[in-house]
Amino acid sequence: MFGGIDPALLIASLMVASVPILLAAVGELVVEKAGVLNLGVEGMMIMGAICGFITAVETGSPTLGFLGGAAGGAALSLLFAALTQVMQANQVASGLALTLFGLGLSSLLGQNYVGIKPPHTGAVPFGPLADIPFLGRVVFGHDPFVYLSIIAVAAVWAFLKFSRGGLILRAVGESHDAAHALGYKVVRIRMLAIMFGGAMAGLGGAYLSLVRVPQWVDGITAGAGWIALAIVVFASWKPWRALLGAWLFGGITVLQLNLQAAQVGIPVEYLSMSPYLITILVLVLMSSGRGKAALNAPACLGQNFHAAR
């Protein structure tokens, strides 16, 4: 149908392709649920990518690499947290600064790591399960992070829906004044959420440089962080819909790469701009339902909180 594209391979690789944006999107979803708009996802992702890469190469351990990536993303997000939560800086501007700074710093850190292969991240050994035709390849043939990203979605969903912590987090995002009046520590809760978002974005970035690509290239994220932000809107702040969104975008990315390789008659440029155009299209569809998605948005999104009196 698609010039000899194997559907099992396509599904398997779209799951892989969606991992970075999914991790970042789930992290950002939590941040936004707490009422904070961090536009620095791209910057945190790329910091995660380089920190993870360096750690993995220097220690030889992919696991440590991913931890390093998460730490890198979280460290950068801490900067955002300090700016917006302590110093009351504008969240949009601070997020942009984070991205610009992250892109520069990652490139600086990575200059000695271009062209190196990172240690290999293996697939989870499912034994005979992996040999089941079709299903084995689609479901049981992946590295741990494919499963981890889905677990993360489930965990965030359960946390937000059932736990008291999740309730408090949502409450802070809905009305920081009310939460403060009830005695909740708005700034502290938001800082924790921001750092969680940073760690998740960093993890997503590390997955790019350690598994998906896998090597260090300047500007490796190529807008993945922004797509993750778009997915949060697409998902109207619901974790399972973020998974759907990430698979959709992962699917488009994989499909266009496959179509490029299969040399169908469409020019390469049209294919490579397609994920971005489709992101815009999806944003339009999601936003135009007059306020429906907007109603689900946390009421305090993007507003700073300063306890007066």
Place this chain on the structure above:
Amino acid sequence: MTSDAALLRIEGVTKAYPGVVANSDVSFTIHEGEVHALLGENGAGKSTLVKMIYGLVKPDQGRMVWRGAPYAPAKPSAARASGVAMVFQHFSLFEALSVAENVALGMETPPPMRELAARIRAVSEEYGLPLDPSRMVGDLSAGERQRVEIIRCLLQSPKLLIMDEPTSVLTPQEVEILFKTLRQLKAEGTSILYISHKLEEIRALCDEATILRRGKVVATCTPREKTAREMAEMMVGATLTPPERRAGTRGEVALGVSDLSVPSPIPFGTSLKSVSFTVARGEVLGIAGVAGNGQDELLLALSGELRSDADRVRIHGRPVGDLGPEARRRAGLVAAPEERLGHAAAPNMSLTENALLTGATRQGLTRRGFIDWRKTEAFAAAVIRDFDVRTPGTHVAARALSGGNLQKFVVGRELSQSPEVIVINQPTWGVDAAAAAAIRQAILDRAAQGAAVVVISQDLDELLEIADSFAALNEGRLSKPRPVAGLTVDEIGLMMGGAHGMEVAHHGA
């Protein structure tokens, strides 16, 4: 009934903020099972005091004693653990969360959601406050929201219940029901600290009253033994003169609204449903209603921020429903929204710039789009002078002014533009008595000069004082306007929607 044992003693508490002493050497005692009123004007220091009792703020000096033991809650949860619960006036509910979730957020260790829902149902039945735990708070009426808060408190079986201006969001009928609930609580031994500036209510409900003025206790009294006027003068520290009313000469209709229906642009807002009324030159129409019944929407639809079909709104017979605020100002209509900071005025801009905000057209402050700053400043200075706005100058940012002063500036800015139609929402909300009197007088003066005035307010006393005719908003519908003369409180309450489905407590006294 009231026992002599002290539940909470406040001893010489002082709290200062930069530039202002909110409480100075405040002392009083709340006894077990007593309903204690805390009376004072806006800015008298009531909320700071309450925040200290609730653990949101720490006193600089003085101490509090709870049943004989020192009491110094470090945070609200500590206060709640001691048995203090609070029903807030504003800012304590989450619109996008359910009733049960809102209740859970106010508790230390809430039971699982299902059990909590059952307990909410039980308590709401017992006290006659019906409430569905699974409903979204944003969809509730103001009265229902208050029930959420009260139930949140009752679930903790508090020893002391603090209520901050609880009746400002209720119809007269709902107030009666609330009082029954409160009396029932008192009979069960709960003490209540009741904050208000509505004196008749306090006389009806409270055993003791502490009166604050400018952060100091100026008097304590037993409300039943004093007249409302005596208490008002203790509170304000001056003799009050009601505004002067002029002889009513009605002119032709200046503002006509017919069958106006617009969806609300505000999340969880109330849409207007077929609103019709007319206001003649020289007439003041008062529109009452519990908060959230379409007042904001009505103001937006009249000011032009919310548009409708052209002939739904007419100024001097001219259809203006499809015109924006600027065009309506040109046609002679000025409007002052309820929220001063952020809506009626830009907080970070100077008073001069804020004068330009609405004054540009009618005052001729621009020429071919270029701003005449000198003229604008002169206009701002005139407003400040004529309306006695206390400010160091026109260069000061709007947010630096006190609420009352900013309100005088905003109302003054609109009234100074020789308007033909005036629409004001909550003209004296959060304003001290002297300023409120000045604002009411200014409105009446403009009406006497021939302007048609619409005053939207939740303060019934205010409306009855200045309005010629009276109507009420209830769930976006406007009752038929009636002359004020001869209206009874019961009739007003029914126009406002009666008891909104509340019922009287079953086990009450």
Place this chain on the structure above:
Amino acid sequence: MLKLEKRPSPSVMWSRATPVLAVALTMVAGGIMFAVLGKNPFEAIRTIFWDPLFGEFAFYLRGQLLVKAGPLILIAVGLSLGFRAGIWNIGAEGQYIMGAICGAALGLAVFPTENRLIFPAMVVAGALGGWAWAMIPAVLKTRFNTNEILVSLMLVYVAQTVLAMASTGFLRNPEGMGFPGSRNFSGYAAARNGFLWEGAGLHWGGVMALATVVAAYVLLQRHMLGFQIKLSGQAPRAARYAGVQPDRLVMLCMGVAGALAGMAGLFEVTGPAGQISIDFNSGYGFTAIIVAFLGRLNPVGILFAGLLMALTYIGGEMASTNLGLPSAAIQAFQGMLLFFLLACDLLTNFRIRLAKKGEAR
């Protein structure tokens, strides 16, 4: 313990002083970064900030300063209008590319006709190209309530692929022996954007930038439209109350920013860059965001900020050739500047108070 206290009115003194403080702090932090990279921090800072102005090659580099600052100022002034109104167009890079492509396409289409009207027409085409590209997020925002930040940014990536298509496809130099890239405008007098006089460093883009600064200053200080822009950003509800139509403001701010970015692209492609090529864009559209904030969204401030940022570019290049400082270090350095600026902004609206010991807090 330190405590924040909101000022009753924003401090005028601090709003002027924060950029200077931020630059100073960035120099310190940047110096530390350079030291970590094994460079002498003092030498590096001197190479970046002093040598281009007063060093050996200053006569040439001062001109270069204007070449770099021109597009930055032009774009930043446009962006600042939107930022002031709370409209976040961060896709200036894409608008810059599309402006360059449209303008260049016009010039290349009439090649080799010589006519004095060609260059002005190309400028208009460039402005229109940038304007049209910015209209996409603007229209989507006003019609469908779509987030302009994400859309304008996504369009940067799209513009980059269009640029690749242009330089390898429809605008490729037919005499270029198959190499990507368009004809070079330096050999086409009617469409060339040369220096106004020899070695000046000032081309029409620079002139335009200066004119824009003046126009924006007058707009913001004296005109009702400027007032409405400021009002919309600070208090959107008050703006609607005053009678501002938010949709029209979005169209206007996005359109102006797009047109100016497109023009900047055109001046660049016909001047310093010379031709359309795959990597013709050099991130001016993103750096301009820093410039806009560094200039406190004030046209005059942006003028200085643009010059300062151009200085870091040129000084950075010098530091890169002379000291072997990686060029990415400069990018990080610029990002740092924005951070410090945002952090220092705190001082404008808040007072930091030392809560004394023993005071109950």
